[in-house]
Amino acid sequence: MLPNVTGAASAPAPAEAVAPLMRGITVLRRLTEADGTLSPSGLERATGLARSTVDRITATLARMGYVRLDGRDAILAPRLMELGNAYLAAIRLPRLLDAHADALADELDESVSLAVRDRDGVRFIHQATRRRAMSLSFRIGDLLPAERTAPGPLFATEWEPADWARWRARRAADPEGHGFPAVPPRSGAYDDFEDRTARAGAQGWALDDQLIEPGLVAVSVPVRDPRTGRVACVANVVSHTSRHTAESLRSVLLPRLRVAVAAMERELREPAAPAAAARDRPSGPSGRSGPSGRSGFSGLSDPSGRVGPPSGLAAWTGASKQELGREFIESLARGLTVITSFGEGRAELTLTEVSQATGLARATARRALITLEHLGYVESYDRVFRLTPRVLGLGFPPLSMLPLPRIAAPHLAELSARVHDSASLAILTGGGDEVQYTARVATSRIMSVNITLGTRLPAYPTSLGRVMLADLLPEVSLPERLVRLTPHTVTDRRELLAVLERVRSAGYALVDGELEEGLRSIAVPVRERGGRVVAAVNVAMHSSRRSVEECVAEVLPELRDAVGRIEGELAVGGMFRRVPEV
Secondary structure, three states, X not given: OOOOOOOOOOOOOOOOOOHHHHHHHHHHHHHHHOOOEEOHHHHHHHHOOOHHHHHHHHHHHHHOOOEEEEOOEEEEOHHHHHHHHHHHHHHXXXXXXHHXXXXXXXXXXXXXXXXEEEOOEEXXXXXXXXXXXXXXXXXXXXXXXXXXXXXXXXXXXXXXXXHHHHHHHHHHHOXXXXXXXXXXXXXXXXXXXXXXXXXXXXXXXXXXXXXXXXXXXXXXXXXXXXXXXXXXXXXXXXXXXXXXXXXXXXXXXXXXXXXHHHHHHHHHHOOOOHHHHHHOOOOOHHHOOOOOOOOOXXXXXXXXXXXXXXXXXXXXXXXXXXXXXXXXXXXXHHHHHHHHOOEOOEOOEOHHHHHHHHOOOHHHHHHHHHHHHHHOOEEEEOOEEEEOHHHHHOOHHHHOOXXXXXXXXXXXXXXXXXXXXXXXXXXXXXXXXXXXXXXXXXXXXXXXXXXXXOOEEEOOOOHHHXXXXXOOOOOOOOOOOXXXXXXXXXXXXXXXXXXXXXXXXXXXXXXXXXXXXXXXEEEEEEEOOOOOEEEEEEEEEEOOOOOHHHHHHHHHHHHHHHHHHHHHHHHHHOOOOOOOOO
């Protein structure tokens, strides 16, 4: 079991702490450390909990959509990212600054990240990476030791004596950094950290010359909260020694990084709407960060300044308890829901506001907050609570790497099992002329649709292609020559455009024998958060299996239900990152 590297929860639990919530969070942490997947027996060993307790916790998390129980394993599900999203939305830094980081990455052709402080560690909140044979492998939410990063010394310039004491105690207990699984263990990286911190404070920037691992170099500049002057986050440019030396980072990249940081600070300086400014609170006593010393831009409120209404939590937990019986742990579900009461415009909440946002009784919300604060996921001052970066450690690192095909895969399997036919996910490629299959679940029939991953087919005579082409109307580009593949293939351009108009209106496409005689398929588009079609899902079968009318009556509702679940997880997973389509 990994040591407690951030020092949270080292004291005995308060008498009012919610034990099931503590145990549930332990399960989520161990799953995260195992890259998202563990068997129940593996969880039993990793947590030290009884098997019956592990089973009840995973059943509750599965009911919440936070894990999937796939045969022998418990697997983290994308919906769990709503916990980390609550923190990222509350601080608003990714929303305000990630476009600047992305533009800098494009300008420099190097990886650019944004990092925040988590006690004596550093967590990434945004990554704009370059695709290379040797590329940055850190994930959003990964925790790194401050002394082995370029951002670390910049954060340490604001450490109090208690922070330095915590760092020294952790260094003595874990000299090689085994408590930070995101980086390889290494001794000696602590030796000059205090000197590097002093230099960073004097020069306003910091360098990582192969401290993480040989070959990796980085330069960082702090982004300061304009209201307090304190470090809100750190912008970081990472390269490899095959491209840059430490000296060339300083001479070539640092000036351009400083220009980008100035633009980021101007973004933070933009005034809030009057109602939001009235709702916003300072980031701590005397304008300093809260009692734990974590940095972060204390999020500006939305114009309404309102805390959301109760979300039906009581009714949902009641129904879950009735369905699962003692396998459902209400206090765990309620405690995790408290985390999601925070968000944009709700960076700092009182107990009453948390109670109103969740629909929980004040006493229940108070015990959950006490537990979360003890574990280091919430901090408080002046009767106000806010989330800490540690929330990102609950599943975010492995889940932030999931591409769309992996998000869709379990839902395709369920869809195929329900309709007893093949289900596939595809994207448009080749300038819109082709569809490419990126995920697929086939049925075991003597006669079945034989398509493999990576297969490309013309878009115009397929149901997958037509639902995606329909979204591009009226600017859709069709091939110069529409080949007649079967006697039923539509090859007249005007007729095909009319078909696409009907597809767009209906929200689905059904193609009968146009790609291949006897092949019938029906497809629905997959949309990302903004409504843009990014992929499509279809069910394909031999025409003898179902009539056209039966496809619409029986398959289409199941297909739409599956796509709705994919879109739900895609929306959560894509809130603060671009989900890869392949």
